[in-house]
Amino acid sequence: MLPIFEKYIKAQSTSFTDEEIRRIGAAAIQRKVRKKELLLNAGEVCRYKMFITKGFLRTYRIGSDGSEHLMQFSPELTWTTDGESYANRNPSDYNIDALEDSQLLLWSKDSFDALLTLIPALKAFSDQLISNNLHSSRNRIYKAISSTPEEKYEDFIRTYPGILLRVPLRMVASYLGMSVKTLSRIRQAQLQH
């Protein structure tokens, strides 16, 4: 798993020395999970920042009526955590589980914080990830309040090509905030062309 992570880091930023990359990787816990395995249970504190070297995770929340609402897809070579719970050691509102057998690197807050002070380039990289995250969250809000279901679906397949092939439609519908029925109607209408 570490070679995958190292290759990813080098592709993302040229600011790291090889020694720094080695230290970051050395601080990680390696973990393999099977499909459907739970990595974070709502109510628990999210103790780790996670990097997915292989596989596919999702982050979702259970509504008061018991329904699942999918907040995030996390394919390989992306990061995930509940930042709020991780930073403040609060119980999380979210669940994270594996949609496919996956391989992960985990950093506890203590060890990651130590790396951040030790390696300024990591702090800059982490800030950049947060900034990107904020930007894409704003875009998602904009689409959620401004687009029709058709537009949301088209935007989804444009922005995340490939995800559609890996997850059930009901998860895409949940992510987009519409019923499976609406999504399947849209797809049916598009077959007419």
Add this chain to the structure above:
Amino acid sequence: MLPIFEKYIKAQSTSFTDEEIRRIGAAAIQRKVRKKELLLNAGEVCRYKMFITKGFLRTYRIGSDGSEHLMQFSPELTWTTDGESYANRNPSDYNIDALEDSQLLLWSKDSFDALLTLIPALKAFSDQLISNNLHSSRNRIYKAISSTPEEKYEDFIRTYPGILLRVPLRMVASYLGMSVKTLSRIRQAQLQH
């Protein structure tokens, strides 16, 4: 304006020395704007971080069909900018204008960046603001994909009491991603209780 800002900063964080607060304030440009005045025009680069000492701003985006979509309300004692445009000096997709006569403090990226390196407490404070922003954005996404219009409205008046009294209903409807008609129906139904 500066005394208001200084009082705000002291209330938010005890990590600043008086001298640091003075320097931060000294780097700001003071600006007064009249209601309806435009502070950022879509297509322009957002050159400033803004702090509202008095008044009320909004951030919105114009859809391809010409409709306004309200992304953010910014009352007094809050910050606003288009972070994406500000950080990368890209043309912005957003407009920012004044909903009331307002008084602002503006920092250009160059002068704010200088402050960030000079004053570590400011970097920590700024990181905290971004973290809060990301957290509330996630919550807004969750509500957008999981709540009925009624729930969105009730959550809005719970989360932002007071805003409803200061802005036209159509802006609240736009912020929540529903038509004015739907919002007015919900309000009508609530009068029955």
Add this chain to the structure above:
DNA sequence: TTGAAATCGGGACAAATGTCCTCTTTCGAA
């Protein structure tokens, strides 16, 4: 002060969306 524009509620109607159901196919665990 006055006239134009904006706000907001309401009615009527059409369109979109959700729920509930069935049926078929696929998937997954024993």
Add this chain to the structure above:
DNA sequence: TTCGAAAGAGGACATTTGTCCCGATTTCAA
């Protein structure tokens, strides 16, 4: 392999939501 569960399409129907009107009131700028 086999059996039960999940996925996904589709029909029927009710509900919700949006659009297009109108009219009364308020707001704003000349």
